[in-house]
Amino acid sequence: MALVMCLNSMAQNLILNPGFENDIADWYMNIGTDGASANYTIESIGSPEGNKHFKCEVQTLGKNEYSLQLRGKQFAVDETHQYRLTFKAKSETSGAVLKVYIQVKKFMAKPFTLSDSWAVYSHEFFPNEPSKQIKFNFKALANYYIDDVTVEDITQPVSTFNTPPSCVITTPHVNAYYKTGSAVTINAYSTDIGGSGLAGSVSKVEFFIDDQKIGESAAASNNTYTIVWNPNKTGEFRITAKAIDNLGKSFTSAGVLISIGTENAGKIGLSAGKGKYLGNVVRNTGVEPTFTDFWNGVTSGNGGKWITVERTRDVMNWDMADEAYNLAKNNHLPYRYHTLAWGQQYPTWITTLNPSDFQEELEEFIKSAAQRYKYVDQVDVINEGLPGHQEDTKYFINGLGGAGVSGYDWAVWLFKKARQYFPNSKLVLNDFGLVNNTSNIREQQSLLKVLRDSALIDGIGAQSHTTDLTAMNPKDLKNNLDLMSISGVPIYITEMDMQGVNTDEESQLTSYQNLFPVLWEHPGVAGITLWGYIYGDMWKPDAGLIYINGTERPCMVWLKNYLGKQKDLGYPLIGDHTTSAAEIQHVKGYFEMYPNPSNGELFLQNTSANNLRITIYDVYGRLVDHFNLQSNSNVKHNLLKGVYFVNVDNHDTFKVLVISTIR
Numbered sequence: 001m002a003l004v005m006c007l008n009s010m011a012q013n014l015i016l017n018p019g020f021e022n023d024i025a026d027w028y029m030n031i032g033t034d035g036a037s038a039n040y041t042i043e044s045i046g047s048p049e050g051n052k053h054f055k056c057e058v059q060t061l062g063k064n065e066y067s068l069q070l071r072g073k074q075f076a077v078d079e080t081h082q083y084r085l086t087f088k089a090k091s092e093t094s095g096a097v098l099k100v101y102i103q104v105k106k107f108m109a110k111p112f113t114l115s116d117s118w119a120v121y122s123h124e125f126f127p128n129e130p131s132k133q134i135k136f137n138f139k140a141l142a143n144y145y146i147d148d149v150t151v152e153d154i155t156q157p158v159s160t161f162n163t164p165p166s167c168v169i170t171t172p173h174v175n176a177y178y179k180t181g182s183a184v185t186i187n188a189y190s191t192d193i194g195g196s197g198l199a200g201s202v203s204k205v206e207f208f209i210d211d212q213k214i215g216e217s218a219a220a221s222n223n224t225y226t227i228v229w230n231p232n233k234t235g236e237f238r239i240t241a242k243a244i245d246n247l248g249k250s251f252t253s254a255g256v257l258i259s260i261g262t263e264n265a266g267k268i269g270l271s272a273g274k275g276k277y278l279g280n281v282v283r284n285t286g287v288e289p290t291f292t293d294f295w296n297g298v299t300s301g302n303g304g305k306w307i308t309v310e311r312t313r314d315v316m317n318w319d320m321a322d323e324a325y326n327l328a329k330n331n332h333l334p335y336r337y338h339t340l341a342w343g344q345q346y347p348t349w350i351t352t353l354n355p356s357d358f359q360e361e362l363e364e365f366i367k368s369a370a371q372r373y374k375y376v377d378q379v380d381v382i383n384e385g386l387p388g389h390q391e392d393t394k395y396f397i398n399g400l401g402g403a404g405v406s407g408y409d410w411a412v413w414l415f416k417k418a419r420q421y422f423p424n425s426k427l428v429l430n431d432f433g434l435v436n437n438t439s440n441i442r443e444q445q446s447l448l449k450v451l452r453d454s455a456l457i458d459g460i461g462a463q464s465h466t467t468d469l470t471a472m473n474p475k476d477l478k479n480n481l482d483l484m485s486i487s488g489v490p491i492y493i494t495e496m497d498m499q500g501v502n503t504d505e506e507s508q509l510t511s512y513q514n515l516f517p518v519l520w521e522h523p524g525v526a527g528i529t530l531w532g533y534i535y536g537d538m539w540k541p542d543a544g545l546i547y548i549n550g551t552e553r554p555c556m557v558w559l560k561n562y563l564g565k566q567k568d569l570g571y572p573l574i575g576d577h578t579t580s581a582a583e584i585q586h587v588k589g590y591f592e593m594y595p596n597p598s599n600g601e602l603f604l605q606n607t608s609a610n611n612l613r614i615t616i617y618d619v620y621g622r623l624v625d626h627f628n629l630q631s632n633s634n635v636k637h638n639l640l641k642g643v644y645f646v647n648v649d650n651h652d653t654f655k656v657l658v659i660s661t662i663r
């Protein structure tokens with residue numbers, strides 16, 4: 001990006017009389033009428049800037065933190081710009097807190113703990129109102145000294161660079177399976193925002209099967225372009241989508257490998273047919289027997305981490321990752337690879353490598369993972385790379401070229417290698433502290449911009465563990481998801497767990513009821529992965545949804561009910577059923593049986609005005625049960641794993657598949 005117009009090279013200080021050189025002009029000193037008292041003076045010895053500085057000698061504190069306050073004049077700001085407040089200060093009482101309000105009406109504040117010698121303090125912010133005002137609050141019984149107050153617009157210069165459009169196929173997922181004759185709905189999320197260039201628009205998205213164009217769409221709903229493909233042959237196919245922006249620049253999505261066959265497709269997980277996957281994690285203890293009763297996406301919690309795979313240099317161990325991957329592969333579920341680069345769980349031998357050896361080893365790890373796992377829907381390329389999150393991210397930063405010209409050369413290296421070796425996977429930047437923290441989102445977006453400019457990013461991974469999520473209010477969560485969406489790529493909720501604010505069933509249920517729908521229904525969220533579900537046997541033990549004996553916690557009962565009520569879109573993880581389309585129609589006329597396949601609990605519902613005689617047989621024709629089902633009523637029946645035939649009124653017989661039984 002050589003062509004950069006330096007619009008902001010002459011940043012202007014928005015504070016009048018910023019260094020108190022005109023004494024107290026343009027500043028107002030407040031002393032509350034609640035008993036607070038202080039001496040406000042201008043001193044002219046020892047100023048860090050110019051010849052004068054401000055001093056507040058606190059004598060008595062008031063009731064409120066704003067009882068003793070120095071405030072400047074209001075100044076206008078652009079709410080889309082970023083600003084930086086800096087000032088010099090000290091207090092003879094080291095550790096005294098100076099709290100600064102940056103607000104006229106809408107609350108914004110930052111406390112600073114002062115040292116006993118002059119130092120520079122700074123804080124960056126995005127205004128949440130059209131005018132701002134700086135207000136220093138003196139909160140301790142101490143002397144405070146202030147000088148050189150500055151607020152500057154630090155918004156990055158506008159670039160003439162045209163960022164390519166994003167394009168991410170959100171459904172079907174990699175490894176999806178359809179029975180011939182089923183329609184395949186292809187959704188591509190595409191925008192022309194989120195890069196360092198000016199925002200543009202998407203003119204159209206073209207769709208391809210094995211590089212043959214099958215159609216295009218110029219109309220988006222919530223940034224999603226859709227076509228329906230009716231495959232007329234069996235086999236494996238590679239779907240891609242190509243977005244073209246208003247200036248003619250294009251980008252072709254990562255591929256999506258799907259297969260079409262003659263066997264029936266499974267209907268797996270609570271969200272089958274409900275438009276998005278709801279996945280879970282396979283822990284070190286292996287695949288939970290009930291996993292596919294509930295979940296239709298898979299991540300290995302630890303198996304894919306570099307330390308697990310290559311604890312000893314060049315000795316690869318994929319056992320744990322294989323187990324999770326095979327669960328996904330065999331059931332046609334989306335698989336998330338977690339993770340290529342994490343500054344916490346990495347082999348210790350990498351810390352002593354020189355950059356060239358480090359790059360060779362890391363590339364070998366990435367290549368090996370990609371070669372071993374063909375059907376990976378998403379890759380967490382970097383995990384927890386935000387500044388301050390994992391100190392040892394430094395090994396990756398130093399080993400991969402540091403910040404460099406882009407500011408993120410090390411990260412760009414990783415995403416380029418991931419793109420090269422995983423051409424059929426979405427590349428995701430994963431971190432915690434996003435759903436609940438706008439500054440972290442902004443920070444992440446400075447890297448996302450660089451990746452968007454190079455078309456290297458397909459998703460924002462927001463971990464959403466209980467510590468971030470459970471106590472949030474729905475409005476803040478919605479706002480933060482909206483903010484994430486301005487990066488122009490889908491959001492993947494990657495490690496969700498919630499234990500409730502009181503760590504009990506009731507508050508957990510409240511958290512689920514308040515927050516899960518915000519995540520699920522947000523148009524920018526492409527899918528959700530939970531981080532465990534068995535109570536006591538997960539990273540956050542109290543965040544479980546089911547007790548070890550199979551009893552569901554209230555949030556699980558609610559979750560099933562909530563998802564059950566969502567509109568049926570025919571994807572994901574649904575294709576044909578164990579009954580034919582004609583049978584289903586007939587069934588629905590007077591009798592319903594669900595879920596099918598079942599996890600052992602089968603609901604039989606008589607929707608007719610007459611009582612029905614129900615008889616259940618197993619595959620050998622042996623009678624399993626028989627009973628009367630009253631008009632307009634339903635019963636829950638428990639069955640062991642197997643295939644059964646349910647006969648209604650000695651007339652219609654329906655097949656039900658029980659794929660496992662609740663323990």
Ligand SMILES: [Ca+2]
Nearest residue numbers: 019049050052
């Ligand atoms: Ca001064």
Ligand SMILES: [Ca+2]
Nearest residue numbers: 163192200245
């Ligand atoms: Ca563009």
Ligand SMILES: [Ca+2]
Nearest residue numbers: 313314361364
């Ligand atoms: Ca190696």
